[in-house]
Amino acid sequence: MAVSAALSTGERLSVPGLRNTEVQRVRRLQRRLARAKPGSNRRARVRTAIGRIKARETDRRKDWVEQTSTALARRYDLIRVEDLKIKNMVRSARGTLTVPGTNVRAKAGLNPSIHAAGWGQLVTRLEQKAPGRVEKINPAYTSQICHACGHRAPENRESQAVFRCRACGHVDHADVNAAKNIRDIAVGRTVTARGALQPLGGAVNREPQPVLSSG
Ligand SMILES: [Zn+2]
Structure with a gap:
């Protein structure tokens, strides 16, 4: 599954989407829909079937947002997230994902909006569950800087997923490398999360404090 966000601890988070079999089924249904007569019962049935699968996807994403935001709000004092504009992110994601020779491209048509929606919802819920503890930051250059040296x-970012330093040869997951850079921007023990398509966020390790009760 595609990485939607990476923490500077090395953890990677994925917004759950549709399974491959479900994606194939939606495609089949969409072809059937295109052939169905306007106003026909058949057309209505196919539409309903597509709607059911999309609803499943939405439910999965919501569950993921709730669980992930609760866990992050409990574990960390300060959570840094990339200051992002969802629309820009989707646009640039399309550009980035047309990297040849990978099968991310096949998913680009379906997934950028899913990742964007998942990330946007995650940030919103984090702000609600950790009021005053979410900080939006500027991620300039963090994806180009080698965390080791x-x-x-720009060439250090070998691909969407791979960071390979041209100076020292350091190799890391590109988003994890960027997350570590963001972490270093902060004072103290900071953990940063970075969304795969653009966004990033982070958190400072929580000092012993009463566990947040989350809504
Ligand atoms: Zn280096």
Whole structure:
């Protein structure tokens, strides 16, 4: 599954989407829909079937947002998230995902909006569950800087997933490398999450404090 966000601890989070079999079924249904006569019963039935699968996807994403936001709000004092504009993210995601030779491209048509929606909802819920503890930050250059040696070059970002430093050879998951850089921007023990398509966020480790009760 595609990575939707990475924490500077190395953990990766994925917004759950549809299973491959479900994606194939939606495609089949959409072809059937295109062939169905306007106003026909058949057309209505196919529409309903598509709607059911999409609703399943929405439910999965909501569950994921609730669970993930609760866990992060409990574990960390300060949560840093990339200041992002969802629309820009979707646009750039399309550009990024047309990297040749990978099968992310096949998913690009369906998934950028899903990732964007999942990330946007996650940030919203985090702000509600950890009021005053979510900080939006500017991620400039963090995806180009080597966390090991500090060398900054656009070529370091070898692909959507791989960071390979041209100076020292350091290799890491591209989003985890960026998350670690964001972490270092912060004072103290900071953990940063970075969304795969653009967004990133982070958190400072929580000092012993009463566990947040979350809504
Ligand atoms: Zn390096």
